[in-house]
Amino acid sequence: MEDLLSQLAHLTESQQGLLRDPPWELRARCLEALRAALHSGTNKLVTLAIQGLQKMLRDDRFASPFESDDESLWLTTQLLDVLPPMTSLTEEAQVEIMRVLLNATCQSSWVANNALVVRIVTLCHQLCTLTPAGGPDMVATAAQATACQAVRGFAAMLDEDYESALSEQQDSASRAEEAPPVQVYEDVLPTYRHLCQQIDQHAGKRPASPSGHPASLQFHLSTLLALLSALPVRVQRCAGVLEQTWRQLTPALVRLLGSPTSERVGAVPARRDPPPCVLLILALI
Structure with missing residues (x-):
C-alpha cells in the first residue's frame, strides 16, 4: 500500500x-x-x-x-x-459511497449508457433492501437519491442528443422538412423496460418477486417516476416507449392500485401524499 x-x-x-x-x-x-x-x-x-x-x-x-x-x-x-x-x-460508509456515485452522476462531463444506469439502479436497490424493515432509513434514502439522479442524468443526456440532432437537421436544407429526431429517446428503452419489469413482478404477474422487502416496490416506483418526470413530452411519440407503457407498466399499476397496500408495500403509517402509483399514472397522462 x-x-x-x-x-x-x-x-x-x-x-x-x-x-x-x-x-x-x-x-x-x-x-x-x-x-x-x-x-x-x-x-x-x-x-x-x-x-x-x-x-x-x-x-x-x-x-x-x-x-x-x-x-x-x-x-x-x-x-x-x-x-x-x-x-x-x-x-456510514454505504451512505458515503452513494454520495460519491451521486456526485459522479451530477458532473457535466458524466457519460453513461443503459447498462451503466441499470447497474447503478441495481446497486442502489440492493442497498435499500439491506435496511431492516422499520429500521433507520439513512442508507435507503441515500440509495434512492442516487438512483433517481442517475436516471435524471441519463434523461438529460438524451435531451442533449436530441438538441444536437435537431440542430444538425435544421442546418441541412435537404432535411429541414423531416420530423423532429425523437428517435433518440428510444435509447432509454432498456432502462425503462428494466424498471417496468421490476414493478410488473411486484404486481404479481410473475410468480417470483424480485424482493419481499417493503422498500423494494417503493424504490422502483420512485425511480421510474423520476425518469418519467425528467423525460420531455415529446417522448410520447416514441413507439417503443408507448408500447412498453401500455403493454406492461399500465396493467401493473392498475393491479397495484387494486391490491391492499399492506400486501404490496408493507404496513406503513398513514400519509397525505399521493402514493407513487398515482403519481406515476399522472406522469403518464
Missing part, C-alpha cells in the same frame, strides 16, 4: 502540460490503491479511500469532456468496479 501511494504521489505531481496522461489512465492507477483500501476490511482505510474518491471527483485532472471509447474506462464504470460488497461496509 505504501509503495502504491508513493508511486501515485509521483504520478500526480508529474501531470503537467502536454505530459499529462489521459484522465482514465490516471484514474485507473489511483483507483488501484483505493481499491486495496476499500477491500481491506479496516474502517479507517475504507474511510480514507472514500475521501480519496471524493477528492478525485473534484480534481480536474481526473475529468475529461470526452471519455475513452472503451466503456470500462468511463469514470462511473471505474468507480463501480473498485467497490467492495456493500454488506462488508458500515452504514
